[in-house]
Amino acid sequence: MTAGAPLLLLEARGVGKTYPGVRALDGVDLCVRAGEIHALLGENGAGKSTLIGVLTGVIAKDGGQVLVDGVEIHPRNPAEARAAGLSAVYQEANLLPNLTVAENLYLGRQPTRFGLIRRRTMNDAARALLAGYGLDIDVTRTLDSYSTAVRQVVAIARAVDLSAKVLILDEPTASLDAEETAMLFTVVRGLAARGLAVIFVTHFLDQVFALCDRLTVLRNGRQVGERTVADLAPLDLVALMLGKPLTASHLIRKRATTPGGVVARFTGLGRKRLVAPFDLELRQGEIVGAAGLLGSGRTETALLMFGAERADSGQVEVDGKTVKLRGPRDAIALGFGLLPEDRKADGVVGALSVRDNIVLALQARAGWTKPLPRRKQDELAARYIALLDIRTPDADKPIEQLSGGNQQKALLARWLATEPRLLILDEPTRGVDVGAHAEIVRLIEALCEQGLALYVISSELEEVAAYADRVLVMRERRAVGLVEGEAISPGALMAAIAGTAGEVAA
Amino acid sequence: MIASRNLPLLATLLVFVVGYALCVAQFPTMLSPRVLGDLLTDNAVLGVLAVGMAFVVISGGIDLSVGAVMGLTTVFVAVAVTRLGLHPLVAFALALMLGAAFGALVGAVIHYLQAPAFIVTLTAMFMARGLSFLLTTQAVPIDHPLYAKLMSLSLQLPGGGGLGIVALIMLLTFLAGGILLHATRFGAEVFAIGGDRRAAALMGAPVARATVLTYALSSFMAALAGVVMSLYTRAGYPLTGVGVELDAIAAVVIGGALLSGGVGTMFGALLGVLIQGLILSYINFDGTLSSWWTKIVIGALLFAFIGLQKALLTLPSLRSQTP
Numbered sequence: 001m002t003a004g005a006p007l008l009l010l011e012a013r014g015v016g017k018t019y020p021g022v023r024a025l026d027g028v029d030l031c032v033r034a035g036e037i038h039a040l041l042g043e044n045g046a047g048k049s050t051l052i053g054v055l056t057g058v059i060a061k062d063g064g065q066v067l068v069d070g071v072e073i074h075p076r077n078p079a080e081a082r083a084a085g086l087s088a089v090y091q092e093a094n095l096l097p098n099l100t101v102a103e104n105l106y107l108g109r110q111p112t113r114f115g116l117i118r119r120r121t122m123n124d125a126a127r128a129l130l131a132g133y134g135l136d137i138d139v140t141r142t143l144d145s146y147s148t149a150v151r152q153v154v155a156i157a158r159a160v161d162l163s164a165k166v167l168i169l170d171e172p173t174a175s176l177d178a179e180e181t182a183m184l185f186t187v188v189r190g191l192a193a194r195g196l197a198v199i200f201v202t203h204f205l206d207q208v209f210a211l212c213d214r215l216t217v218l219r220n221g222r223q224v225g226e227r228t229v230a231d232l233a234p235l236d237l238v239a240l241m242l243g244k245p246l247t248a249s250h251l252i253r254k255r256a257t258t259p260g261g262v263v264a265r266f267t268g269l270g271r272k273r274l275v276a277p278f279d280l281e282l283r284q285g286e287i288v289g290a291a292g293l294l295g296s297g298r299t300e301t302a303l304l305m306f307g308a309e310r311a312d313s314g315q316v317e318v319d320g321k322t323v324k325l326r327g328p329r330d331a332i333a334l335g336f337g338l339l340p341e342d343r344k345a346d347g348v349v350g351a352l353s354v355r356d357n358i359v360l361a362l363q364a365r366a367g368w369t370k371p372l373p374r375r376k377q378d379e380l381a382a383r384y385i386a387l388l389d390i391r392t393p394d395a396d397k398p399i400e401q402l403s404g405g406n407q408q409k410a411l412l413a414r415w416l417a418t419e420p421r422l423l424i425l426d427e428p429t430r431g432v433d434v435g436a437h438a439e440i441v442r443l444i445e446a447l448c449e450q451g452l453a454l455y456v457i458s459s460e461l462e463e464v465a466a467y468a469d470r471v472l473v474m475r476e477r478r479a480v481g482l483v484e485g486e487a488i489s490p491g492a493l494m495a496a497i498a499g500t501a502g503e504v505a506a
Numbered sequence: 507m508i509a510s511r512n513l514p515l516l517a518t519l520l521v522f523v524v525g526y527a528l529c530v531a532q533f534p535t536m537l538s539p540r541v542l543g544d545l546l547t548d549n550a551v552l553g554v555l556a557v558g559m560a561f562v563v564i565s566g567g568i569d570l571s572v573g574a575v576m577g578l579t580t581v582f583v584a585v586a587v588t589r590l591g592l593h594p595l596v597a598f599a600l601a602l603m604l605g606a607a608f609g610a611l612v613g614a615v616i617h618y619l620q621a622p623a624f625i626v627t628l629t630a631m632f633m634a635r636g637l638s639f640l641l642t643t644q645a646v647p648i649d650h651p652l653y654a655k656l657m658s659l660s661l662q663l664p665g666g667g668g669l670g671i672v673a674l675i676m677l678l679t680f681l682a683g684g685i686l687l688h689a690t691r692f693g694a695e696v697f698a699i700g701g702d703r704r705a706a707a708l709m710g711a712p713v714a715r716a717t718v719l720t721y722a723l724s725s726f727m728a729a730l731a732g733v734v735m736s737l738y739t740r741a742g743y744p745l746t747g748v749g750v751e752l753d754a755i756a757a758v759v760i761g762g763a764l765l766s767g768g769v770g771t772m773f774g775a776l777l778g779v780l781i782q783g784l785i786l787s788y789i790n791f792d793g794t795l796s797s798w799w800t801k802i803v804i805g806a807l808l809f810a811f812i813g814l815q816k817a818l819l820t821l822p823s824l825r826s827q828t829p
Binding site for chain 2: 107108112
């Protein structure tokens with residue numbers, strides 16, 4: 001036992017987890033003291049979810065140790081973790097909306113007499129418990145009659161009442177408004193004052209500065225920093241999370257070609273609770289980047305532009321004519337293409353062959369009554385496999401057997417086959433190895449040179465800075481700036497992204 | 507204020523009361539205790555099945571095997587008493603135990619193989635029905651003194667008529683079922699897994715045990731319905747109860763349960779059974795209508811209730827939620 005042991009309520013040392021082909025957690029440390037609110041930060045895929053899974057017994061770790069209150073624990077499921085004093089409350093609070101508030105609080109441990117639930121005793125206890133959190137609600141009503149904020153507090157109350165010493169809050173404020181967030185903060189501060197260790201997972205940096213005492217940052221499965229919030233500048237925090245030094249301006253692309261005509265103009269495009277209205281012009285032979293932290297609304301801009309989410313304000317002009325985007329079909333008919341962020345969920349049809357995946361969008365546009373002749377399919381597949389250098393033994397290979405980078409190229413081929421005029425790429429280099437990164441970036445540049453209008457969303461600031469002509473900067477579901485031409489550098493983008501957090505700390 | 511969740515139940519109650527009032531307006535004798543007693547007796551089998559079905563539907567499942575299990579039970583009891591010479595009480599006990607075990611097996615398959623309840627209970631239905639034909643293809647009459655004795659028992663109602671043993675079994679079943687569903691931890695677990703199976707598991711509810719018990723209970727009730735049917739008809743017949751599982755599901759849904767699970771009441775299920783019985787009685791009193799009108803009216807009612815539930819489900823999401 002070290003001297004600091006009594007202070008540390010949670011001590012995770014060298015936690016590791018390997019999935020086939022991916023090192024999801026690589027020797028991660030996380031130490032949280034009693035009475036502390038500790039932020040756990042990191043971009044998508046940094047390993048936050050895996051770490052929470054390990055702590056709560058959902059995922060089996062393959063290295064390291066986890067100590068709660070100085071005692072090593074090996075939870076195999078959430079119930080065992082809970083018994084060891086470690087509970088998690090998720091963004092979509094895992095409660096039962098069809099049961100009453102009291103039933104939710106006491107499910108599985110209802111007070112009974114002769115096997116019958118003593119409803120009045122249970123309701124009284126529930127009222128008393130929630131009063132401790134400043135919540136005075138009718139506990140006999142079903143949970144679905146209350147807001148997300150109330151559900152969060154009920155979930156927290158249940159977790160703490162089940163003898164939690166360490167409480168993990170996974171993005172609890174993601175769908176709360178300012179007032180509800182303030183209420184939740186009060187509750188969380190109260191818990192810390194009672195000596196609990198609270199782990200606060202969020203992607204709102206201003207909330208980190210407003211609420212948390214210390215923080216741990218993960219990147220690519222590694223712990224890259226443990227800091228005291230008071231000693232940390234917002235810009236340094238962003239740099240920690242994105243992991244890019246504030247240099248590398250030499251990567252800026254030098255291009256001679258000037259952009260052509262406007263392909264699409266979006267004016268005041270937005271949707272309530274999704275993304276605030278923004279303006280954007282996309283021109284032929286130009287790459288517009290979108291930068292921002294996870295949850296900043298960068299993906300949402302693409303969904304609106306592609307009609308996958310319906311805008312409730314603004315208008316879209318294509319070739320100078322106002323058009324209506326009622327859905328992706330309209331967008332595809334206009335010559336738009338979207339390469340989504342989550343390849344597995346939204347793009348790749350794993351069991352189908354490379355060829356089938358490539359011709360999918362073209363076939364969808366033609367309609368199922370006009371099947372593409374096999375000869376044409378083979379032609380297309382052969383052309384794009386050669387053009388994009390997709391490494392596959394033949395076009396009949398199921399696409400799930402290819403590497404991430406080659407899957408991504410096949411998806412790119414799918415949209416190129418439709419001969420689009422505007423191509424939206426959401427995180428095209430995520431989950432592909434370093435070599436493929438460069439290839440995909442080169443491809444993006446080549447496409448641009450051929451006169452395509454490109455909109456590329458990426459959290460790789462260096463890459464964006466390298467190829468983009470203009471960069472739309474997103475923060476808190478709002479477009480906060482457009483960085484153009486020579487002004488584009490990873491440092492400038494980072495500063496623009498960090499903007500709000502800087503104001504709060506200032 | 508009335509919670510919108512209780513509206514389907516209140517609507518059902520209203521349909522029953524208004525329906526009964528209309529019947530009485532046309533045929534005043536329908537108010538007599540004798541007719542009331544008959545209403546309970548004639549629908550006892552459906553009632554007992556509906557108790558089990560209420561648990562299954564509220565847990566988010568469905569049990570298509572109950573009619574077949576009931577038919578199998580009537581045959582099993584008849585064969586055991588007439589050919590094997592077992593005492594009826596012994597045969598009853600055996601049938602109930604086998605029924606519960608059969609249901610537990612069904613529940614275990616649904617839970618551990620993560621198979622859809624629809625297909626598993628459909629399989630169970632074919633097996634139970636096939637098994638009853640294996641035992642006999644003919645109706646087997648039961649002639650045992652106990653049957654005559656049991657059927658002669660009745661609780662006298664004021665104003666003539668009485669509640670026979672069959673009606674009493676049904677009422678007791680509803681009472682016990684209501685307590686089990688609404689006042690025990692097991693009942694809360696049934697609501698929990700019907701609301702959100704994954705969340706229930708994360709909250710530490712014993713999902714496997716609750717699922718197995720739910721289907722065991724449903725099959726037990728089906729066997730009990732078979733025993734009641736056996737008392738009522740004094741025979742075992744392999745075609746008993748064809749399609750009655752759908753009547754039971756209809757009764758539970760008319761009673762305000764959601765087929766998607768998590769919502770429903772035992773009292774509602776009883777009302778659902780009585781409404782079906784009421785329509786049948788009216789048709790009997792009228793004498794000119796085809797009895798198939800029952801099905802048409804039930805179909806229309808079901809449709810109306812599904813529409814009502816859909817409206818209630820979509821309305822709250824349209825208006826803003828209360829803080």
